[in-house]
Amino acid sequence: xxxxxxxxxxxxxxxxxxxxxxxxxxxxxxxxxxxxxxxxxxxxxxxxxxxxxxxxxxxxxxxxxxxxxxxxxxxxxxxxxxxxxxxxxxxxxxxxxxxxxxxxxxxxxxxxxxxxxxxxxxxxxxxxxxxxxxxxxxxxxxxxxxxxxxxxxxxxxxxxxxxxxxxxxxxxxxxxxxxxxxxxxxxxxxxxxxxxxxxxxxxxxxxxxxxxxxxxxxxxxxxxxxxxxxxxxxxxxxx
Amino acid sequence: xxxxxxxxxxxxxxxxxxxxxxxxxxxxxxxxxxxxxxxxxxxxxxxxxxxxxxxxxxxxxxxxxxxxxxxxxxxxxxxxxxxxxxxxxxxxxxxxxxxxxxxxxxxxxxxxxxxxxxxxxxxxxxxxxxxxxxxxxxxxxxxxxxxxxxxxxxxxxxxxxxxxxxxxxxxxxxxxxxxxxxxxxxxxxxxxxxxxxxxxxxxxxxxxxxxxxxxxxxxxxxxxxxxxxxxxxxxxxxxxxxxxxxxxxxxxxxxxxxxxxxxxxxxxxxxxxxxxxxxxxxxxxxxxxxxxxxxxxxxxxxxxxxxxxxxxxxxxxxxxxxxxxxxxxxxxxxxxxxxxxxxxxxxxxxxxxxxxxxxxxxxxxxxxxxxxxxxxxxxxxxxxxxxxxxxxxxxxxxxxxxxxxxxxxxxxxxxxxxxxxxxxxxxxxxxxxxxxxxxxxxxxxxxxxxxxxxxxxxxxxxxxxxxxxxxxxxxxxxxxxxxxxxxxxxxxxxxxxxxxxxxxxxxxxxxxxxxxxxxxxxxxxxxxxxxxxxxxxxxxxxxxxxxxxxxxxxxxxxxxxxxxxxxxxxxxxxxxxxxxxxxxxxxxxxxxxxxxxxxxxxxxxxxxxxxxxxx
Numbered sequence: 055x056x057x058x059x060x061x062x063x064x065x066x067x068x069x070x071x072x073x074x075x076x077x078x079x080x081x082x083x084x085x086x087x088x089x090x091x092x093x094x095x096x097x098x099x100x101x102x103x104x105x106x107x108x109x110x111x112x113x114x115x116x117x118x119x120x121x122x123x124x125x126x127x128x129x130x131x132x133x134x135x136x137x138x139x140x141x142x143x144x145x146x147x148x149x150x151x152x153x154x155x156x157x158x159x160x161x162x163x164x165x166x167x168x169x170x171x172x173x174x175x176x177x178x179x180x181x182x183x184x185x186x187x188x189x190x191x192x193x194x195x196x197x198x199x200x201x202x203x204x205x206x207x208x209x210x211x212x213x214x215x216x217x218x219x220x221x222x223x224x225x226x227x228x229x230x231x232x233x234x235x236x237x238x239x240x241x242x243x244x245x246x247x248x249x250x251x252x253x254x255x256x257x258x259x260x261x262x263x264x265x266x267x268x269x270x271x272x273x274x275x276x277x278x279x280x281x282x283x284x285x286x287x288x289x290x291x292x293x
Numbered sequence: 294x295x296x297x298x299x300x301x302x303x304x305x306x307x308x309x310x311x312x313x314x315x316x317x318x319x320x321x322x323x324x325x326x327x328x329x330x331x332x333x334x335x336x337x338x339x340x341x342x343x344x345x346x347x348x349x350x351x352x353x354x355x356x357x358x359x360x361x362x363x364x365x366x367x368x369x370x371x372x373x374x375x376x377x378x379x380x381x382x383x384x385x386x387x388x389x390x391x392x393x394x395x396x397x398x399x400x401x402x403x404x405x406x407x408x409x410x411x412x413x414x415x416x417x418x419x420x421x422x423x424x425x426x427x428x429x430x431x432x433x434x435x436x437x438x439x440x441x442x443x444x445x446x447x448x449x450x451x452x453x454x455x456x457x458x459x460x461x462x463x464x465x466x467x468x469x470x471x472x473x474x475x476x477x478x479x480x481x482x483x484x485x486x487x488x489x490x491x492x493x494x495x496x497x498x499x500x501x502x503x504x505x506x507x508x509x510x511x512x513x514x515x516x517x518x519x520x521x522x523x524x525x526x527x528x529x530x531x532x533x534x535x536x537x538x539x540x541x542x543x544x545x546x547x548x549x550x551x552x553x554x555x556x557x558x559x560x561x562x563x564x565x566x567x568x569x570x571x572x573x574x575x576x577x578x579x580x581x582x583x584x585x586x587x588x589x590x591x592x593x594x595x596x597x598x599x600x601x602x603x604x605x606x607x608x609x610x611x612x613x614x615x616x617x618x619x620x621x622x623x624x625x626x627x628x629x630x631x632x633x634x635x636x637x638x639x640x641x642x643x644x645x646x647x648x649x650x651x652x653x654x655x656x657x658x659x660x661x662x663x664x665x666x667x668x669x670x671x672x673x674x675x676x677x678x679x680x681x682x683x684x685x686x687x688x689x690x691x692x693x694x695x696x697x698x699x700x701x702x703x704x705x706x707x708x709x710x711x712x713x714x715x716x717x718x719x720x721x722x723x724x725x726x727x728x729x730x731x732x733x734x735x736x737x738x739x740x741x742x743x744x745x746x747x748x749x750x751x752x753x754x755x756x757x758x759x760x761x762x763x764x765x766x767x768x769x770x771x772x773x774x775x776x777x778x779x780x781x782x783x784x785x786x787x788x789x790x791x792x793x794x795x796x797x798x799x800x801x802x803x804x805x806x807x808x809x810x811x812x813x814x815x816x817x818x819x820x821x822x823x824x825x826x827x828x829x830x831x832x833x834x835x836x837x838x839x840x841x842x843x844x845x846x847x848x849x850x851x852x853x854x855x856x857x858x859x860x861x862x863x864x865x866x867x868x869x870x871x872x873x874x875x876x877x878x879x880x881x882x883x884x885x886x887x888x889x890x891x892x893x894x895x896x897x898x899x900x901x902x903x904x905x906x907x908x
Contacts, residue, residue, distance in 0.1 A: 090686035090693045091737055095670040097688055098642065098651050099630045 216286060224285040233280045240273040303858060303872030303903045305348055306890050308332055309648050310614045310899030311596045315358060316398075316445070316492065317539060319580040319592035322380070323365040330592065331356035333876025333897050334856075336370050338383065344647065348874065351376050351385045355876045355897075360399035360408070367405065367424065371396025375410055377427060387427040392416045398446035402453040407469065409456045411435055411446040419446075419458060421469055421476055431474045436463045447493040447502065449516070457516070459490030459504050466519055481514050483521040488512060494540040494549065503549045505537025511551055511561055525566020533557055538579050543603065544586040552578025558591055558601060558608070570606040574599050576616070596898060613650055615641065615898035621663045622881050622894045625670040625687075629885035633673060633687075634894055635661035640675060642687065645885070645892075645902065654690040656683070663707045667719065674721060676704025682723060682733070682740075696733060696740045700725025706753045710762040710779075722765050722779070724753025730767045730777060744782040748775055755796045759803055766806060766820075768794035774808055776823065786823035790816060796840035796881075798849075800863070809837035809851060815861070829866045831859060839882035839893065847908035852879030852893045858903060860891075872903045 087093055114120070173179065213223070247266045254260050279285075310332040312318055320329045328339045334356060336349035349368070358371040367386070368378040374390030395413030401424075402409070408422040412435065420432040435443035441461025449455045454469040464481040488506035495502045501522065504512045509532035513523040526532065535554025542549055548569060549561045558578055559571035576595025583589045584600065591599045591608065596616035599608040617637040624632045631651070633642050639655035656677070663676040672693055673685045682696040682704055706724035713719060718736040720743065725731070728749035734741045751771030758765040764785065768774045770793035776786040792812035799806060805826065806818040813835065817826040831837055835854035842849040848869060852858045856879060858872035877897040884891050884905060891903045 086689045090691040093686035093688040095625045095687035099628055
């Protein structure tokens with residue numbers, strides 16, 4: 055850098071001019087760049103002011119129409135109605151509540167208050183209202199639902215309690231298979247029992263007949279037992 | 294064919310300049326529109342409403358004083374003789390020559406019937422001229438032998454026969470007797486007080502005169518009794534430094550305005566002569582002229598014209614120009630609307646059309662010797678008398694770079710090449726007082742010395758580079774011009790002449806060279822082998838300092854110490870036209886890039902723009 059700094063000034067003559075001609079001041083248009091290396095002497099040349107082209111005079115779309123209407127022989131005040139309105143005939147004098155022209159000193163009749171409605175003429179007078187019925191049904195249903203859900207809950211609780219003790223519900227297929235087998239067994243035994251001799255004279259015969267009767271009774275008991283659906287099986291061998 | 298030999302007059306397009314050193318040199322014409330001032334040997338009539346100027350030319354040297362008659366019909370300007378101008382026609386009416394060496398001051402009588410003139414130190418005479426016959430009525434020695442030089446002159450406002458003069462220890466009231474052709478002086482008694490009166494203002498009723506002195510006080514002297522009455526400002530500490538150089542009475546008559554040597558403009562209230570208001574401008578205030586009852590113009594020795602309102606007393610700069618020697622002028626390559634001038638005090642950029650100053654760059658205590666624009670116009674490259682090359686941004690005047698110690702003492706010539714790569718790097722060829730021609734490689738970050746060529750024994754005054762950038766020519770005051778090879782950095786040719794070369798330029802097709810210098814000749818040289826083709830005696834008396842040639846090579850312009858701008862036909866070597874107006878040495882001439890006008894600059898600080906004739 056130089057030891058002595060150059061002193062720069064824009065002459066106030068130019069500044070004065072710029073103040074006066076701020077409108078299209080060329081120096082205002084081209085700002086001095088921040089980097090002194092980017093400056094150009096040609097930026098100092100004032101641009102010649104070219105006046106913007108004069109805009110076309112405004113002309114309404116409707117000018118021709120308006121002009122035509124203005125000079126045409128159409129009725130005067132055709133669009134706004136006639137200048138004079140004919141008076142009503144004397145026979146059509148103004149009657150009560152026919153619309154009083156509002157004037158100062160005149161009073162419009164006041165509107166009377168509406169009577170309170172008669173509730174006796176109501177359709178459902180004295181009956182339980184429909185909404186209330188609906189409401190009761192809803193409550194009942196809700197109660198039922200609640201009971202059902204409670205029972206279900208209880209059952210589940212019981213089941214879970216039984217499961218805890220080692221007792222399981224016998225599945226239905228299993229039960230039916232057992233039942234079928236029992237019935238087959240019973241029929242076979244019953245066939246044998248029917249074919250027994252009518253004479254039961256010997257001890258073995260008596261023993262055999264009693265044994266078969268006992269067995270049949272046992273089958274019948276079992277069939278009866280397995281005919282119920284809710285069968286619990288305990289796996290708790292310890293007891 | 295006779296018309297071909299006729300010498301035309303070059304028309305002045307405009308002048309940027311104001312001769313601020315003339316006491317009372319800035320005058321307002323009574324019509325309120327025109328302003329009259331001198332610039333060197335020219336009297337300029339400028340219109341305040343329009344940007345036009347008119348020039349009254351007839352003097353052969355610097356105008357020393359101007360006066361305008363109250364009716365506005367006449368302008369008188371003094372040099373060695375007085376020229377009387379018709380203002381309406383802007384023509385020379387009469388040359389009145391009786392004074393010797395110098396006319397010191399001029400004053401018209403209130404009715405415009407007489408003109409009083411005061412000769413300079415060598416002449417020491419007062420002459421009264423009759424404005425009907427344009428002849429002298431009578432004359433008399435301005436002062437007695439015992440007293441000193443008379444410096445100022447003023448006419449009374451009501452009397453056609455009375456005027457006053459003042460000077461070194463002298464203050465006289467003169468009485469004219471036109472019938473008897475006599476003029477009689479009465480000395481004013483100032484007692485012990487001895488002053489050098491620089492300017493005199495007489496009040497509206499011719500009761501008192503107010504004399505500004507070099508001591509810095511204003512003396513009120515009665516015109517009836519011819520006695521000193523009062524001096525102001527009352528306190529001695531308030532005396533104006535460097536003296537009072539110009540005075541004017543306010544139109545109301547209640548105060549006196551004094552312009553001082555240190556640039557102070559002050560209002561001294563009457564009758565106490567106490568300072569009411571004061572302000573400061575740059576340069577000693579040499580003239581004060583009232584523009585309107587509320588506003589006056591002040592011209593200063595630094596060639597500034599200020600407008601000052603009486604109310605708020607704030608000076609506004611109206612016009613400004615160089616006040617010292619202009620060393621160089623240059624145009625940017627692609628524009629004729631702008632040019633730059635380098636003077637001893639500062640560098641200024643001008644709008645060529647409006648004469649408006651666009652930018653001023655000054656480095657305190659240093660003088661710029663040469664100036665050129667970078668080819669793309671992004672930099673203003675200048676050479677200084679501290680041996681440095683400085684580059685400035687041309688919009689803001691900010692410093693871009695400095696090449697320290699570019700030359701031993703003064704950088705006297707500069708030229709730039711086109712950019713040699715796509716980064717925009719270019720070369721500067723500079724010449725110095727040490728006689729070296731140096732080539733610098735300039736990039737944005739670095740400025741490197743490429744080569745120094747030491748052949749010249751004297752100051753390098755001008756360097757021109759060929760369009761292709763491979764060759765350049767340097768002119769030197771050692772009497773030689775050298776054509777350099779810029780690729781091998783060796784001398785190609787050398788031209789010798791018994792002259793201090795001041796300027797050189799290539800003919801547009803670069804086959805020939807033109808040189809000029811102190812031998813008062815313009816020489817044509819063969820650029821290829823350096824042989825002399827022809828010589829033209831372009832001036833009878835003085836050095837040729839500036840030289841430039843048009844784009845088409847048909848005309849060339851020279852300007853020199855003979856103060857005349859001359860346009861020559863290149864082929865014929867004949868004088869085409871001359872332009873007179875400069876009053877001091879022309880230092881440089883430059884044709885605008887569009888070829889429409891010539892700019893010539895001179896050592897008094899004036900910038901003349903001349904219409905370039907069609908070949």
